[in-house]
Amino acid sequence: MPARTGTRLDPWFSSYAERAHGMRASEIRALFAVASRPEVVSLAGGMPNISGLPMDFLADMSARLLRDRGQEALQYGSGQGEVEMREHIVEVMRYDGVHAHPDDVVVTTGSQQALDLVTEIFIDPGDVVVAEAPSYVGALGVFRAYQADVVHVPMDGDGLIPDALDRTLTALKAAGRRVKMLYTVPNFHNPAGVSMAEERRPQVVEICRRHGVLILEDNPYGLLGFSGDPLPSLKSFDADGVVYLGSFSKTFAPGYRVGWAAAPHAVREKLVLASEAAILSPSRLSQLSISAYLAGYDWYGQVKQFRGEYETRRDAMMSALDEYLPELSWTVPEGGFYTWVTLPPGLDAQAMLPRAVTNLVAYVSGTAFYADGTGHDHMRLSFCYPTPERIREGVRRLAGVIRSEAELVEMFGTTRPADGREPLIDNPSPDQT
Amino acid sequence: MPARTGTRLDPWFSSYAERAHGMRASEIRALFAVASRPEVVSLAGGMPNISGLPMDFLADMSARLLRDRGQEALQYGSGQGEVEMREHIVEVMRYDGVHAHPDDVVVTTGSQQALDLVTEIFIDPGDVVVAEAPSYVGALGVFRAYQADVVHVPMDGDGLIPDALDRTLTALKAAGRRVKMLYTVPNFHNPAGVSMAEERRPQVVEICRRHGVLILEDNPYGLLGFSGDPLPSLKSFDADGVVYLGSFSKTFAPGYRVGWAAAPHAVREKLVLASEAAILSPSRLSQLSISAYLAGYDWYGQVKQFRGEYETRRDAMMSALDEYLPELSWTVPEGGFYTWVTLPPGLDAQAMLPRAVTNLVAYVSGTAFYADGTGHDHMRLSFCYPTPERIREGVRRLAGVIRSEAELVEMFGTTRPADGREPLIDNPSPDQT
Numbered sequence: 039m040p041a042r043t044g045t046r047l048d049p050w051f052s053s054y055a056e057r058a059h060g061m062r063a064s065e066i067r068a069l070f071a072v073a074s075r076p077e078v079v080s081l082a083g084g085m086p087n088i089s090g091l092p093m094d095f096l097a098d099m100s101a102r103l104l105r106d107r108g109q110e111a112l113q114y115g116s117g118q119g120e121v122e123m124r125e126h127i128v129e130v131m132r133y134d135g136v137h138a139h140p141d142d143v144v145v146t147t148g149s150q151q152a153l154d155l156v157t158e159i160f161i162d163p164g165d166v167v168v169a170e171a172p173s174y175v176g177a178l179g180v181f182r183a184y185q186a187d188v189v190h191v192p193m194d195g196d197g198l199i200p201d202a203l204d205r206t207l208t209a210l211k212a213a214g215r216r217v218k219m220l221y222t223v224p225n226f227h228n229p230a231g232v233s234m235a236e237e238r239r240p241q242v243v244e245i246c247r248r249h250g251v252l253i254l255e256d257n258p259y260g261l262l263g264f265s266g267d268p269l270p271s272l273k274s275f276d277a278d279g280v281v282y283l284g285s286f287s288k289t290f291a292p293g294y295r296v297g298w299a300a301a302p303h304a305v306r307e308k309l310v311l312a313s314e315a316a317i318l319s320p321s322r323l324s325q326l327s328i329s330a331y332l333a334g335y336d337w338y339g340q341v342k343q344f345r346g347e348y349e350t351r352r353d354a355m356m357s358a359l360d361e362y363l364p365e366l367s368w369t370v371p372e373g374g375f376y377t378w379v380t381l382p383p384g385l386d387a388q389a390m391l392p393r394a395v396t397n398l399v400a401y402v403s404g405t406a407f408y409a410d411g412t413g414h415d416h417m418r419l420s421f422c423y424p425t426p427e428r429i430r431e432g433v434r435r436l437a438g439v440i441r442s443e444a445e446l447v448e449m450f451g452t453t454r455p456a457d458g459r460e461p462l463i464d465n466p467s468p469d470q471t
Numbered sequence: 472m473p474a475r476t477g478t479r480l481d482p483w484f485s486s487y488a489e490r491a492h493g494m495r496a497s498e499i500r501a502l503f504a505v506a507s508r509p510e511v512v513s514l515a516g517g518m519p520n521i522s523g524l525p526m527d528f529l530a531d532m533s534a535r536l537l538r539d540r541g542q543e544a545l546q547y548g549s550g551q552g553e554v555e556m557r558e559h560i561v562e563v564m565r566y567d568g569v570h571a572h573p574d575d576v577v578v579t580t581g582s583q584q585a586l587d588l589v590t591e592i593f594i595d596p597g598d599v600v601v602a603e604a605p606s607y608v609g610a611l612g613v614f615r616a617y618q619a620d621v622v623h624v625p626m627d628g629d630g631l632i633p634d635a636l637d638r639t640l641t642a643l644k645a646a647g648r649r650v651k652m653l654y655t656v657p658n659f660h661n662p663a664g665v666s667m668a669e670e671r672r673p674q675v676v677e678i679c680r681r682h683g684v685l686i687l688e689d690n691p692y693g694l695l696g697f698s699g700d701p702l703p704s705l706k707s708f709d710a711d712g713v714v715y716l717g718s719f720s721k722t723f724a725p726g727y728r729v730g731w732a733a734a735p736h737a738v739r740e741k742l743v744l745a746s747e748a749a750i751l752s753p754s755r756l757s758q759l760s761i762s763a764y765l766a767g768y769d770w771y772g773q774v775k776q777f778r779g780e781y782e783t784r785r786d787a788m789m790s791a792l793d794e795y796l797p798e799l800s801w802t803v804p805e806g807g808f809y810t811w812v813t814l815p816p817g818l819d820a821q822a823m824l825p826r827a828v829t830n831l832v833a834y835v836s837g838t839a840f841y842a843d844g845t846g847h848d849h850m851r852l853s854f855c856y857p858t859p860e861r862i863r864e865g866v867r868r869l870a871g872v873i874r875s876e877a878e879l880v881e882m883f884g885t886t887r888p889a890d891g892r893e894p895l896i897d898n899p900s901p902d903q904t
């Protein structure tokens with residue numbers, strides 16, 4: 039038989055779609071395989087700490103669910119998600135000030151799928167998504183898969199800067215670009231560790247409305263604030279202008295893979311059709327399990343316990359940074375999983391990473407969170423998963439790596455390349471959510 | 472604030488991507504909401520009959536899994552799927568003659584997601600997918616979402632006709648079209664109810680290889696044959712030329728949403744990256760649950776029990792058709808869920824459907840299974856879910872509807888429009904899988 043049209047290594051090389059050419063496993067992926075060894079302290083991961091979950095309760099509940107409702111739980115379900123699950127989701131969203139109807143909600147395979155579906159229905163190749171600088175690596179991966187151009191807007195300690203957003207949208211419009219969405223993580227930002235100030239929220243909503251730009255509000259961490267009530271969501275200011283994404287991965291457990299979108303009616307309809315084409319229906323067993331947990335357990339008490347655990351870990355990281363790396367600057371998160379560290383002049387987080395892993399500590403380079411090749415001067419440190427003792431040890435090791443690197447810089451000049459290189463965004467992995 | 476760019480009914484009307492314009496809920500969807508009422512006998516559904524599953528075993532197993540390995544099961548997992556699950560999948564595929572390595576397998580949220588991912592990485596708008604006439608409605612929905620042109624190739628009682636495939640591929644090439652894939656369901660075809668004859672399989676593989684066309688072999692029903700061993704899969708003839716899709720939805724239970732793709736190495740790598748962008752990782756809890764079931768229960772014995780149940784239902788449908796509709800013709804499936812019925816001249820399955828539902832019986836119109844607006848002269852009847860008594864009653868009601876319709880045709884001429892109208896493919900729903 040004659041040969042195929044591809045190469046020897048890949049017989050289908052010349053058959054791929056345009057969008058697939060950007061899909062490749064980066065060097066970072068291989069590095070993270072090393073970083074997952076137990077001797078390495080990973081300050082890279084975004085895995086929630088689920089050791090506090092009531093496993094006996096969950097075991098009994100699962101057994102009861104299969105005995106009492108097994109025929110239902112193990113069958114195909116609704117493409118939009120089970121009514122019972124959507125009713126619970128509406129209750130959960132009330133804590134963020136969102137007053138939605140179960141009919142507005144689409145249940146997805148993690149909120150990542152919701153992000154994928156919204157992008158699928160709105161983005162043609164070359165359309166612009168405006169996003170915070172930096173932005174969640176998994177969102178950048180989705181936007182790239184749909185061939186969007188991401189334009190970053192700066193943040194400060196109070197989150198996205200409204201004036202900068204307004205100027206960016208005006209300039210993009212003047213340049214004739216089609217801007218479809220603002221993607222934002224307003225609470226306990228991944229990776230920046232800051233929240234959008236309360237007074238900025240209606241301003242951001244008004245600016246997007248004025249420019250005809252949909253807001254994609256990604257809120258996996260909103261209930262994980264260490265003090266005070268959750269801030270009102272952007273969606274609470276303009277239900278028709280915002281698609282809100284939520285998840286049970288951080289407030290309960292990621293293994294069920296249940297997230298959701300709450301969307302304006304017409305958008306919701308398209309999301310359901312797109313989701314049915316993609317997966318037929320989300321897992322009914324997962325949805326009924328989570329519904330039983332929410333109905334039968336003090337889930338909000340469990341969230342409060344998670345908050346306490348993450349606050350203890352945040353404190354451990356802050357005090358370790360104070361002690362071992364006082365010359366650096368970082369954000370002090372009031373919730374969530376991450377702090378965003380600025381490196382001393384001349385250091386390159388991406389170039390330094392292999393040396394850090396050799397020294398048994400891992401982080402995510404700032405470059406993962408920019409679509410434009412910048413971010414070498416930052417790193418994301420996560421405090422969600424390791425114990426406080428391990429966090430302290432990880433920061434101690436990191437300080438040693440940074441010191442050695444700084445000495446090299448002093449001797450030989452910067453190790454940091456000019457910003458704007460080919461971006462090295464890897465796909466999201468469990469270590470980078 | 473000024474108005475948005477859309478309409479009053481949909482503020483985002485003018486913001487959607489090109490691909491989203493085809494996404495709309497059809498009239499069929501509303502009809503199926505009616506058809507799901509208990510008084511209607513649905514011969515439309517593709518829901519497996521899972522009443523024979525060992526619920527007590529599954530309940531105990533789930534409880535034990537959460538008690539013993541809860542921290543693992545409820546955490547994020549691998550984007551490719553758990554090694555343990557992929558090893559089991561390799562064993563399951565051996566029954567189809569596929570000799571794959573766990574590294575070749577990507578676990579997905581049902582095989583529907585695998586179908587979506589393969590299409591995502593291969594199809595640019597305007598590329599051609601060649602598919603059997605008729606084809607699975609859920610695959611047509613995916614191909615449409617990625618703006619592929621579907622070209623149908625005829626089947627006969629022995630499945631896809633190799634000569635017709637060869638001629639079609641040659642003609643498309645001569646016309647300068649980019650043909651990327653052949654999509655085929657070789658075993659117990661949905662909706663046609665036939666299987667590709669054993670001697671045709673290597674011929675189809677050779678033709679596709681010669682034309683440089685990837686084969687997407689969708690095999691959810693392969694283990695559900697009523698007699699004899701499963702026929703060798705297309706992939707067993709050319710591992711590098713075929714992406715094989717499998718599912719636990721029909722051989723175990725759909726509620727876990729676990730399917731898979733077994734792909735050539737380079738394709739597998741892209742599938743994993745695309746899946747991570749879409750959902751991060753498939754449910755670890757679902758994968759560990761299915762692995763525990765496969766390891767701890769006589770799953771193949773359970774498959775044999777399913778076969779027996781479906782054979783009984785097939786027999787009930789065949790004898791009811793013989794008795795009530797002897798003037799019609801239909802396929803006699805040797806496995807799977809469906810028979811494909813040819814209507815008397817002049818009758819239109821799509822136009823007749825509302826009248827059938829009024830008479831408390833539902834089916835899927837043949838038009839759902841063609842991308843080109845044809846199929847009015849066919850209907851798909853499924854025998855998987857209702858009891859034999861209900862199947863019999865459903866066919867009896869259907870016969871009444873067809874008789875009335877035929878009388879109308881006799882009085883007023885055909886109710887069937889010329890083929891080639893705007894196709895009315897709905898998205899897959901649980902009733903149409």
